[in-house]
Amino acid sequence: MRHLAVVAALVGALPALADEGMWTYNNFPSAAVKSKYGFEPTPQWLDKVRLSSARLAGGCSASFVSANGLVMTNHHCTRGCIEQLSTAQKDYIANGFYAKTLADEIQCPAMEINQLAEITDVTDRLNTATQGRTGKEYSDTLKAEMSKIEKECATSDQVRCDVVTLYQGGKYNLYKYRRFQDVRLVFAPEHAIAFFGGDPDNFEFPRYDLDVSFVRVYQDGKSAPQNHYFKWSKSGVKEGDLTFISGHPGRTSRGLTIAELEYHRDVVLPKTLMFMSEMRGMITEFQKRGPEQKRISNNMLFGVENGVKAQKGRHEALLDKAFFAQKVAAEQELRQKVNASPELKQKYGAAWDEIAKAQEQLKNIRKDYTFIEKNAGFSSQMYSLAMALVRGAEELPKENGQRLREFADSNLPALKAQLFSPAPIYPELEIARLEFSLTKLREELGSDHPFVKKVLGKESPLTLATRVVNGSQLRDVKVRQQLFEGGKKAITESKDPMIALARLVEPDARAIRKNYDENIDSVIRKNSELVAKAKFDVYGTNVYPDATFSLRLSYGSVKGYTEDGKKVAPVTVMGGTFDRHTGEDPFALPKTWLDAKNKIKANTPMNFASTNDIIGGNSGSPVINKDAEIVGLVFDGNIQSLGGEFGFDESVNRAVSVHSEAISESLKTVYGATRLLEELRPTKAPTVKSPPAG
Amino acid sequence: MRHLAVVAALVGALPALADEGMWTYNNFPSAAVKSKYGFEPTPQWLDKVRLSSARLAGGCSASFVSANGLVMTNHHCTRGCIEQLSTAQKDYIANGFYAKTLADEIQCPAMEINQLAEITDVTDRLNTATQGRTGKEYSDTLKAEMSKIEKECATSDQVRCDVVTLYQGGKYNLYKYRRFQDVRLVFAPEHAIAFFGGDPDNFEFPRYDLDVSFVRVYQDGKSAPQNHYFKWSKSGVKEGDLTFISGHPGRTSRGLTIAELEYHRDVVLPKTLMFMSEMRGMITEFQKRGPEQKRISNNMLFGVENGVKAQKGRHEALLDKAFFAQKVAAEQELRQKVNASPELKQKYGAAWDEIAKAQEQLKNIRKDYTFIEKNAGFSSQMYSLAMALVRGAEELPKENGQRLREFADSNLPALKAQLFSPAPIYPELEIARLEFSLTKLREELGSDHPFVKKVLGKESPLTLATRVVNGSQLRDVKVRQQLFEGGKKAITESKDPMIALARLVEPDARAIRKNYDENIDSVIRKNSELVAKAKFDVYGTNVYPDATFSLRLSYGSVKGYTEDGKKVAPVTVMGGTFDRHTGEDPFALPKTWLDAKNKIKANTPMNFASTNDIIGGNSGSPVINKDAEIVGLVFDGNIQSLGGEFGFDESVNRAVSVHSEAISESLKTVYGATRLLEELRPTKAPTVKSPPAG
Incomplete structure (x- = not known):
């Protein structure tokens, strides 16, 4: 099912008709977006979106959402921090966290946020340096030249510079980031609603999670003001709406050769899955040693379970015979074309x-x-x-x-x-x-x-x-x-x-x-x-390069799909969250939600699926509309999207996001997080509200 | 490496030059054994060996070793019983067990021993019954006729009758067993020496395990006398000696079609390995709940770890591209030959x-x-x-x-x-x-x-x-x-x-x-x-049929092999066991062994490797010489033998056995098990010895 799209993109200069691609900001297909969706992102629009986007150095995406340095990301992206700030007595994972005042915000022990300030193409410089070299000499020279470029660029501790290898080395770009190392926790809901449905629902859709958290970047002990940030949409999105996702997909392997894919399929993935499965069994049982042991190992268990499911999806994609056959056919076609030209053959023929x-x-x-x-x-x-x-x-x-x-x-x-x-x-x-x-x-x-x-x-x-x-x-x-x-x-x-x-x-x-x-x-x-x-x-x-945990932009629309012959609608509602509540972990809603049940409008959108091409690392990415307003927050992909490591199938691959309305409705009705809500959606006159519950 | 041998056997009426094959007793290649080893088993010899062999209904092999119903098998085959007889106070797994007198023998709660009395070919009867039928009608008729045959045969509770499907249904044989349901534990060494090296050494060679136990069959409350049993060899075996193994290989899949092998490789084995690995992690950590929890879950952990290693070996065999390609070639050759004959094509052409x-x-x-x-x-x-x-x-x-x-x-x-x-x-x-x-x-x-x-x-x-x-x-x-x-x-x-x-x-x-x-x-x-x-x-x-947990005979010889370019000698000695002792589980010898160290002759053979073709289920099989004397006790195969599920490679596939001398030397010197030793190797005049230590 997923096969045609990927082959087209891999081999083709054909226009990308599908919503496929994790595009770099300096090669974004604005014309293709216009022809399909009637909106053409301008260079200014792209700059604004890039500068409003953020990366958590630990492996997630995020966005600036206020002029005062407020950053939105997933709960599961700040979970390490929340766990580190918790103790057996003050368990913010279980009970959530809300800083009623700026002074209540607490510093995360190990969090770094990056903002992509500038992209420079350094391909020629590196190619010149490595010209004619092979083996150790090639890699030493490449490494030395990369370090040199990065050092020249990194003029202070507040700047981070990475030479990013794109297209498996076809291009090298220097990514210069503004770096924030003082990051403080502002808001986190209870784990029970952030990860409602737990591992059983992970990578599934329909879904009902409030996987959101807010942090703030500080500089010199004060909140760091931002010129660029995303405003909050008044209405969010509905089925059919155009959506952009700006974030940091961690890794895809769509450009790998067959030999490399076989190695993944037959060696790496089976071994990794066994290793991680055993570790999963061990930690799950370790949690039974007691509540404190459960608390200190929750984050690790989540990482392992998430990893197992993701790797399993990748493995299944590679074991799909038809999918693999198309990968083989694409490589054979390319090699034939290379071998047909004496010049190309001489340059590239032996590479595979x-x-x-x-x-x-x-x-x-x-x-x-x-x-x-x-x-x-x-x-x-x-x-x-x-x-x-x-x-x-x-x-x-x-x-x-x-x-x-x-x-x-x-x-x-x-x-x-x-x-x-x-x-x-x-x-x-x-x-x-x-x-x-x-x-x-x-x-x-x-x-x-x-x-x-x-x-x-x-x-x-x-x-x-x-x-x-x-x-x-x-x-x-x-x-x-x-x-x-x-x-x-x-x-x-x-x-x-x-x-x-x-x-x-x-x-x-x-x-x-x-x-x-x-x-x-x-x-x-x-x-x-x-x-x-x-x-x-x-x-x-x-064409777009494989993901490298560097900033990319994908486009698509809110859209359902068909699974086992049944139509899956693209948007769930908050009322459905309560229907799914059984009272037993991981389907047990927190007390705040149960108490607020009657005050929440049941038909408020909760989560939604869209055709954007994303992958692990995109967690925490903002979903924005054409006016660059927040309409959602990516937190997952459906199970079909896991094969996205190796190829994209628009018919079933879906990004899964928290709807912006679910975030604002719960901040208001469940958590009474007035200060935060006011910062996200400033009103003309300050209002006085009842004290926050969280 | 393993490929040539298996293809020859699969497709060929060629003489089986390799020591390959788990042969049925009614189709044993005596002539081939004679031409290679100079000894031709007679029908009488085969009958005697068959009747001296035994099966543990729970999934192991065994042998009768005295006229008085004494049965030898592996420690890991009676481990379930030993665990069931143990309590937190009397832990026979940890401390071993020895019944000094007949009256001290304790009944195993759930053990059944079978002795193969008779084999009858019932292929024609079943073919006649199912003639012209397909689908549900075919399977219902087949099942009904099998049940009928078995019921006619099973004239009392002391008889067990199984219709065995051989050659994937090419032949059906009725196996009639004498059944013993009162089985009592006679001797078991400490788990630490029975499974010395634990999971790390499992399926490895060189090896140093005393994986032996003795039980006795009873009838009407008395030990059940036997007309057929194996005598104990005076000298055991040495490199190059001819060896027979009579036992119950559980399952091989050498006759499966490519579609079935692919299903194993791409679906069953990856899923099973993940499931079992996670369970392994869970039980390993469950054991940390306390000593009693460790005791009650040891047997289960062993089963899971053993299974993980075995399945991993099978999976790796199927992932070997050259091996799989030869399987594909063999099937293609057969299908071409079938399709070349209009008659064969009409009969068999659609089956694959x-x-x-x-x-x-x-x-x-x-x-x-x-x-x-x-x-x-x-x-x-x-x-x-x-x-x-x-x-x-x-x-x-x-x-x-x-x-x-x-x-x-x-x-x-x-x-x-x-x-x-x-x-x-x-x-x-x-x-x-x-x-x-x-x-x-x-x-x-x-x-x-x-x-x-x-x-x-x-x-x-x-x-x-x-x-x-x-x-x-x-x-x-x-x-x-x-x-x-x-x-x-x-x-x-x-x-x-x-x-x-x-x-x-x-x-x-x-x-x-x-x-x-x-x-x-x-x-x-x-x-x-x-x-x-x-x-x-x-x-x-x-040709021989795939293994079906029914009695088979394999032949071979004591022989080393080459691994990673190094020669592996086929026999280890008891002294090496002490060299491997670290004092930490699973490399910690029990006190009885450490105490006996100076009394044991260091160059006594401990374990040995032979070219016999075996697989899981053969555990506990007797290794005998041409005089039908016990020279060893199968307890494992090397890691290379795990691919034996799908094919046999004589160059590296090895059965791993306890040497008969290691058993008698430890019964005598470590355990002072005089009564047992006398029963295994009767001496003319009874001797008086110091009281047993075990």
């Missing part, structure tokens, strides 16, 4: 086989790479901190361009934010996670693997995990600061057992990373760039 | 497409069938009992031939053994399992599925599971007996909540079963029979 060979090599080191270097064997926040400190001591004294990418100067603010976050770390959960992942390390690599023997020695995973977690001081931010500032000497002399574990792992991890970077990643990057350029040469550049 | 169509239909009902009818949504012993009672009340009043197969007269003793087993049932584990599976039911079918709504109503999975488990009286055998004897009326009037749940599910489950039996299973059976007959017509009958 080179990628396939690198994939074969990757298979051989996959386990070591995943479990030792990518930390699948050491699932622990404290271990990640320890490894960042150990590696940082080694990397930071080097020349900027010589460092591993994550230690480049442009990444330092993010690294420091991670290292010095005061977010609480829970030893009991740390031990459970670390024991689990060490057990998987031993299982996947085998008890007789030299690395496994070196790490475990005579200890069991539980003994080791308990010793290094309980013996470590790394939960203390000050200790981390001392180790960071003390550099190599402090790290070498540290008796902290978690640091010692990271020190033990580091040489093995580094050797695997080096092999991966030099012999696999660089080959895939180089040849993917060639495949992308072959596509440009054969089909033109009127 | 008919199976493929049925597989497509199965995809559509898979979730309902698996979760509602096959109980994946109701993982609970008490639920299984309730459903057997509810269905039994419906089925048993019917004519024998009209009943669902599992309620046929021939199955009644097994049904009653299950229903009235005094094995303990643990409510806490029942609730955890049932909550888990109800959650998966809701997840897979969706919260809005009418069946899910009907079952859950306003309850959460936990609320429902807790209510039906805690409110049920079914843990009491007497209550089950009353309900069974009370028939339909007792079931209808029962207020037991677990019975009520089964009553609620039954009509839906029955409807799905009917659809499956009539429109899918019967089509696949009928057409698989045609494919099998096509193979006979094209390639002859000198």
